[in-house]
Amino acid sequence: EDQVTQSPEALRLQEGESSSLNCSYTVSGLRGLFWYRQDPGKGPEFLFTLYSAGEEKEKERLKATLTKKESFLHITAPKPEDSATYLCAVQAMSNYQLIWGAGTKLIIKP
Amino acid sequence: DAGVIQSPRHEVTEMGQEVTLRCKPISGHNSLFWYRQTMMRGLELLIYFNNNVPIDDSGMPEDRFSAKMPNASFSTLKIQPSEPRDSAVYFCASSLPDRRFNEQFFGPGTRLTVL
Numbered sequence: 001e002d003q004v005t006q007s008p009e010a011l012r013l014q015e016g017e018s019s020s021l022n023c024s025y026t027v028s029g030l031r032g033l034f035w036y037r038q039d040p041g042k043g044p045e046f047l048f049t050l051y052s053a054g055e056e057k058e059k060e061r062l063k064a065t066l067t068k069k070e071s072f073l074h075i076t077a078p079k080p081e082d083s084a085t086y087l088c089a090v091q092a093m094s095n096y097q098l099i100w101g102a103g104t105k106l107i108i109k110p
Numbered sequence: 111d112a113g114v115i116q117s118p119r120h121e122v123t124e125m126g127q128e129v130t131l132r133c134k135p136i137s138g139h140n141s142l143f144w145y146r147q148t149m150m151r152g153l154e155l156l157i158y159f160n161n162n163v164p165i166d167d168s169g170m171p172e173d174r175f176s177a178k179m180p181n182a183s184f185s186t187l188k189i190q191p192s193e194p195r196d197s198a199v200y201f202c203a204s205s206l207p208d209r210r211f212n213e214q215f216f217g218p219g220t221r222l223t224v225l
């Protein structure tokens with residue numbers, strides 16, 4: 001069964017303290033892996049798409065990486081405005097629908 | 111661009127009442143998605159339209175749910191009759207023709223509470 005697991009469920013960091021969020025997946029042939037950010041009371045906002053193992057994408061303090069089993073969202077020197085829930089989703093070759101993880105709630109304290 | 115527009119933002123209703131949620135996708139986007147988000151189940155795709163045509167409604171929980179897209183700039187999700195277990199945040203999202211399940215643009219959501 002295709003599934004996506006994100007860890008940790010929640011992560012509290014001090015401003016400037018770098019860390020990583022994990023997205024583990026099992027899917028019968030990966031078409032793509034997606035990262036979204038969701039702020040409270042808002043809809044998810046697209047961040048990155050990764051298609052193949054070894055691929056990396058960067059945006060400001062965020063860098064997403066992909067292996068054959070998992071993806072990491074690295075956050076470098078985070079700021080309080082990076083606080084949000086980060087969602088991971090995968091798309092299998094066999095099905096166009098996205099399979100969503102439960103998300104990691106990231107809190108950056110000033 | 112104003113982004114995806116949803117209305118109402120909040121809806122409180124009583125069990126058994128009809129609820130209609132509305133969505134205006136981004137102009138030029140030809141794919142539209144309705145999602146439901148709860149703490150227990152996360153984000154779930156309910157139905158997906160392409161060029162105003164429903165492509166897959168397998169995520170619609172039951173016959174009480176229906177969705178329409180009469181034109182490229184408007185879609186509705188209707189629940190009749192509503193039940194307390196329908197309480198959730200309902201999102202509408204749209205995407206460009208060549209990025210159907212890739213970069214989706216989400217609206218702000220409608221928080222539905224069924225008493």
